[in-house]
Amino acid sequence: MRTETRMETTDTVAQALRNNLRASWGRAYVRVIGVNRELSWLFLDIVMPLFSIAAYVLLYRSMNAPREYDGFVILGALMTAYWLNVLWAMAAQFYWEREMGHLELYMMAPISPMAILFGMSFGGIFQTTVRAAATVTMGALIFGVHFSIANPLAVLGIFFLTLVALYGLGMTAASLYLVYGRDAQNLSNLLQEPVFLLSGVNFPVKALGFWTAATACFIPMTLGMDALRQLVFDDKTTGFMPVGWEVLGLVVTGAVTLIGAYKALKYLEDLAKRQGRLTLKWQ
Amino acid sequence: MAMSETTIDKKKEGFGPLAPLREAWRSFAPATWLGWQIESNWTDPFTFAVFNLVRPLSGALILVVMYLVATRMNTRTDLFAQVYTGNAMFTYLGGVLFGMSWVIHEDREHYQMIRYVYIGTSHLYWYLLGRAVAKFLVTTLSVVVLLTAGKLFLGLRLYWSVIDWPYFLTAFSLGLIGATGLGLALSGWMMLMARQAATVSEVAAGVFYLACGFLFPIDVLPTWAQAVARWIPFTWWNEGMRRGLFGHGNSQVLVSLSNGTILNWLAISTAVFGALSLAAFFGAERLAKRRGLLDQITDF
Numbered sequence: 001m002r003t004e005t006r007m008e009t010t011d012t013v014a015q016a017l018r019n020n021l022r023a024s025w026g027r028a029y030v031r032v033i034g035v036n037r038e039l040s041w042l043f044l045d046i047v048m049p050l051f052s053i054a055a056y057v058l059l060y061r062s063m064n065a066p067r068e069y070d071g072f073v074i075l076g077a078l079m080t081a082y083w084l085n086v087l088w089a090m091a092a093q094f095y096w097e098r099e100m101g102h103l104e105l106y107m108m109a110p111i112s113p114m115a116i117l118f119g120m121s122f123g124g125i126f127q128t129t130v131r132a133a134a135t136v137t138m139g140a141l142i143f144g145v146h147f148s149i150a151n152p153l154a155v156l157g158i159f160f161l162t163l164v165a166l167y168g169l170g171m172t173a174a175s176l177y178l179v180y181g182r183d184a185q186n187l188s189n190l191l192q193e194p195v196f197l198l199s200g201v202n203f204p205v206k207a208l209g210f211w212t213a214a215t216a217c218f219i220p221m222t223l224g225m226d227a228l229r230q231l232v233f234d235d236k237t238t239g240f241m242p243v244g245w246e247v248l249g250l251v252v253t254g255a256v257t258l259i260g261a262y263k264a265l266k267y268l269e270d271l272a273k274r275q276g277r278l279t280l281k282w283q
Numbered sequence: 284m285a286m287s288e289t290t291i292d293k294k295k296e297g298f299g300p301l302a303p304l305r306e307a308w309r310s311f312a313p314a315t316w317l318g319w320q321i322e323s324n325w326t327d328p329f330t331f332a333v334f335n336l337v338r339p340l341s342g343a344l345i346l347v348v349m350y351l352v353a354t355r356m357n358t359r360t361d362l363f364a365q366v367y368t369g370n371a372m373f374t375y376l377g378g379v380l381f382g383m384s385w386v387i388h389e390d391r392e393h394y395q396m397i398r399y400v401y402i403g404t405s406h407l408y409w410y411l412l413g414r415a416v417a418k419f420l421v422t423t424l425s426v427v428v429l430l431t432a433g434k435l436f437l438g439l440r441l442y443w444s445v446i447d448w449p450y451f452l453t454a455f456s457l458g459l460i461g462a463t464g465l466g467l468a469l470s471g472w473m474m475l476m477a478r479q480a481a482t483v484s485e486v487a488a489g490v491f492y493l494a495c496g497f498l499f500p501i502d503v504l505p506t507w508a509q510a511v512a513r514w515i516p517f518t519w520w521n522e523g524m525r526r527g528l529f530g531h532g533n534s535q536v537l538v539s540l541s542n543g544t545i546l547n548w549l550a551i552s553t554a555v556f557g558a559l560s561l562a563a564f565f566g567a568e569r570l571a572k573r574r575g576l577l578d579q580i581t582d583f
Contacts, residue, residue: 044482051489055498056349062499063362065353099393186325190334193341202345207352 031123076201090170162224168257314413383466451527458520471567
């Protein structure tokens with residue numbers, strides 16, 4: 001009898017895991033397959049950041065800045081693409097899902113909403129990587145930026161850790177949209193330029209001064225950008241702190257944001273249900 | 284019966300040359316009010332003010348830090364003043380372009396009321412212009428704070444006594460007309476596309492940010508790009524506003540042109556640009572109507 005119960009439990013857990021994995025893949029699939037569905041969008045998404053890259057690079061050149069700074073702008077554009085994806089295709093996505101009537105379907109399905117968020121993250125990372133890689137390659141070629149990467153594995157590792165922490169943050173922010181509407185969209189709007197400033201997307205973050213830079217380290221992008229800048233250009237002088245410390249910071253923020261996402265999702269889903277706002281459109 | 288009701292209606296509305304303007308005002312004024320409500324009523328005034336100031340201030344501070352790390356000079360230079368004010372004035376262009384085109388998407392898919400606006404007595408563009416005014420007011424608040432903060436905290440070299448107000452206001456108004464025209468054209472484009480059309484507005488704003496010398500003189504651009512820039516009214520707008528504010532521009536290739544010539548070019552290019560934009564808007568509107576896209580819900 002006890003063996004049967006244990007087997008049933010194992011079956012149930014395995015089934016739940018299968019369901020959640022299928023849901024994750026289902027949600028990611030839309031974004032993976034959607035990468036080249038609409039070529040005009042792909043073109044715009046690749047070309048649009050090139051204008052801001054060109055504007056900032058030419059600004060630096062008009063001020064006779066060292067050529068290394070062109071590379072900072074390119075690297076900044078790469079991380080900007082992920083941050084914008086986190087804000088609008090992760091955090092704000094639940095808002096659009098509610099407007100389209102998908103949100104209630106997710107909630108009714110025998111899966112955890114976390115599975116949907118994981119799927120969105122995976123799809124979002126894939127989608128953004130395709131676009132950002134093209135933008136960065138073109139930007140680097142046009143402006144003749146030279147990268148001197150001594151340790152590619154370390155670069156990839158830090159990049160991966162940064163993405164985990166960033167998308168964890170996006171998953172946490174997504175839960176806000178279960179309750180809020182237009183006001184949460186404004187929050188996403190608000191988290192663009194201030195985060196670009198604090199994380200030093202176009203300049204070494206230590207230029208902000210010690211205390212501001214230290215406070216900015218609570219944003220995963222700051223740590224990731226600073227570490228990547230040191231490794232990609234093999235220049236420790238621009239770094240705010242040693243890369244090892246930044247890796248540790250990224251691991252901690254990654255764990256905190258993922259746990260935070262789980263807790264926030266539970267709490268805000270419950271709150272949204274109690275207040276009857278889970279499926280309330282046009283807020 | 285119907286005849287007498289029409290007569291009564293006409294008596295209420297009035298006749299004469301001002302009747303179409305009164306009709307337009309009936310759409311324009313509520314649209315301005317509605318635009319202001321949508322911009323501001325989602326929160327209390329304090330949060331609204333913070334929201335509208337933090338973003339542009341942060342954007343400006345990015346440039347300030349870039350300037351400081353690149354030049355290692357202080358901010359009391361002409362170069363800094365040109366970069367800082369150029370960026371501040373650009374917020375008008377970005378705000379109007381994106382704001383006007385987004386109205387179509389918002390009213391069509393989010394509030395789903397564009398069909399009611401469309402079947403009203405005035406043309407849709409009066410409604411869009413009204414909504415643009417709200418965006419203009421919010422942007423003006425940001426620009427005033429940006430310039431004041433620059434003057435007070437960064438030593439921005441902008442002096443009240445140097446500003447040539449009539450010249451500045453003329454240039455500023457002409458440029459705004461061009462921006463509004465382009466906003467209408469992008470709104471027309473939005474009628475034919477889903478949410479992604481917003482990217483087109485951002486691309487357009489990005490092109491002008493880059494090509495029209497808002498951040499750096501157009502001299503930095505390749506020769507062919509400088510030639511393109513001379514066809515865009517916002518290049519002349521930017522140069523005109525700088526001359527109005529500082530008494531001189533920041534471009535060596537335009538330095539030989541007199542203030543009057545700059546204004547002339549601005550007026551001519553705005554007229555051409557405005558006419559093309561209006562034609563694009565009406566063309567897109569006709570196409571959207573023929574294809575049944577005016578009130579489409581793309582769910583995207």
